[in-house]
Structure formats: structure tokens, C-alpha cells
Amino acid sequence: MCIMCMEILKGRMNIKEARHALKELVATTDKKEELEHYLELSKISDEDFIEEIEKLNSEE
Numbered sequence: 001m002c003i004m005c006m007e008i009l010k011g012r013m014n015i016k017e018a019r020h021a022l023k024e025l026v027a028t029t030d031k032k033e034e035l036e037h038y039l040e041l042s043k044i045s046d047e048d049f050i051e052e053i054e055k056l057n058s059e060e
């Protein structure tokens with residue numbers, strides 16, 4: 001799980017802040033896997049965003 005998802009799970013970042021952070025992360029990451037993860041999250045709705053993070057959390 002990436003740092004951003006971790007922050008959301010811990011309640012230190014809300015979805016609105018995460019959307020903002022995503023733009024920055026997409027522009028700055030040089031890892032292909034991370035980029036795909038960020039782009040995926042950029043495309044989906046807030047509800048799906050939260051669902052995705054909870055799903056990632058339960059897998060770890």
C-alpha cells in the first residue's frame with residue numbers, strides 16, 4: 001500500500017486532500033506500478049476510491 005492510501009486509512013488525509021495529492025504524485029513518481037495505481041484512483045469516484053483503499057487494506 002502506498003503512503004497516500006495509508007494516510008487516508010489512518011484518517012490523516014481526506015478524499016479531497018487525496019485528490020489534490022494524486023495530481024502531484026502522478027506528476028512526480030517514476031515508478032510505473034505507482035503511476036498506474038495513482039491514475040486508477042484518479043479515474044474512479046470518491047466512493048470507489050474509499051472502497052479500493054479498504055480492499056487494499058484487507059489484503060495486507
Ligand SMILES: [Zn+2]
Pocket residue numbers: 001002003004005006037
Ligand atoms: Zn495507494
